[in-house]
Every structure is written in structure tokens, then in C-alpha cells.
Amino acid sequence: MSEHRSPAGSTSVPVTGSQQPSAGPEPLPAAGPPRPPARPRRATRQGATVLAALRASPSFRSAQEIHGQLRAEGERIGLTTVYRHLQRLADEGTVDVLRQPEGEVQYRYCRSDEHHHHIVCRVCGRSAETECPELVGWAERLAESLGYSDVSHAVEVFGVCAGCRAARR
Ligand SMILES: [Zn+2]
Numbered sequence: 001m002s003e004h005r006s007p008a009g010s011t012s013v014p015v016t017g018s019q020q021p022s023a024g025p026e027p028l029p030a031a032g033p034p035r036p037p038a039r040p041r042r043a044t045r046q047g048a049t050v051l052a053a054l055r056a057s058p059s060f061r062s063a064q065e066i067h068g069q070l071r072a073e074g075e076r077i078g079l080t081t082v083y084r085h086l087q088r089l090a091d092e093g094t095v096d097v098l099r100q101p102e103g104e105v106q107y108r109y110c111r112s113d114e115h116h117h118h119i120v121c122r123v124c125g126r127s128a129e130t131e132c133p134e135l136v137g138w139a140e141r142l143a144e145s146l147g148y149s150d151v152s153h154a155v156e157v158f159g160v161c162a163g164c165r166a167a168r169r
């Protein structure tokens with residue numbers, strides 16, 4: 001590792017005539033009470049409810065759809081809360097996040113922890129998971145040829161599933 005970035009632009013700091021007097025160090029918070037646990041119980045239970053709704057569906061679904069289903073089942077949960085749990089589950093890698101070509105974000109519970117891709121039906125949202133041996137090699141070669149390292153990739157494939165195709169006839 002020999003390359004070092006120099007700071008962009010000049011390093012001289014403009015000195016203004018009236019410098020603010022330092023207010024001194026930030027007052028440290030006194031040894032207060034220990035932080036409360038990050039998540040209250042209720043949120044955990046609602047998180048489990050959101051996860052259960054996802055597990056019951058083979059299709060990618062939007063936060064609005066999941067919220068609507070939970071409300072219809074009598075769950076008292078707000079859309080913002082649904083979003084928050086979906087975001088956390090996505091961060092944990094428990095659910096996959098899919099961005100439709102039209103921009104809608106959808107979520108689906110995934111049984112695979114491994115890196116994988118989806119082929120998604122544009123009509124009904126049903127999806128299948130697939131590995132990507134060809135893509136890995138292609139992405140690595142592309143990145144190397146352009147001088148990039150630490151390569152990752154994200155690809156989703158869309159189409160019309162056999163069931164939807166049959167229903168159209
Ligand atoms: Zn998946």
C-alpha cells in the first residue's frame with residue numbers, strides 16, 4: 001500500500017479577523033443511568049409479526065401490502081413501524097430487498113443466507129432464487145479491466161412466470 005491521497009485543494013486555513021472564543025470542552029454527561037435496552041418488548045413482538053407475514057408469502061411485497069394485511073388481521077401497527085422492521089430485517093439479511101424497475105421497493109423472506117439472485121414475475125411477484133457462478137467471473141473480470149477491486153454485484157431478473165403466461169391465454 002504505497003498510495004496516499006493528499007487532501008484536496010489548499011491546506012492553508014483561511015483565518016478570519018474575529019475568531020470565535022472557544023467555548024471550552026463539551027460538558028461531559030455526568031455518570032447517568034445506564035442506557036435502556038435498544039428495543040422495547042412491544043417492538044420485538046411486532047417485528048416477529050412482520051417477519052411472520054413475510055414468511056407466509058412466496059412473493060415480494062411492498063411495505064404497504066404487508067401493512068394492509070396486518071391491519072386486516074387486526075394487528076394495530078403503523079406503516080412507519082412496518083417500514084422500520086422491514087429495514088432492520090433487511091439490514092440483518094433476514095429479508096431480501098427488491099427494487100422494481102418502476103422504483104417500488106419490495107421485501108421477501110429468504111431461506112438462503114448465501115449470496116443469490118432472484119428471477120421475479122412482473123405480473124404476480126412470484127420469485128425463484130438462483131446462484132450466479134457466471135456473474136461472479138464476469139464482474140471480477142470487468143472490475144479488474146477497469147482497475148477496480150473489492151467487487152460486489154447486485155442483479156435481479158424480471159419476467160412473466162409460467163402460471164401468469166398460461167392465464168393470459
Ligand atoms: Zn432471496
Ligand SMILES: [Zn+2]
Pocket residue numbers: 121122123124125126160161162163164165
Ligand atoms: Zn406470475
Ligand SMILES: [Zn+2]
Pocket residue numbers: 115116117131132135136153
Ligand atoms: Zn451474484
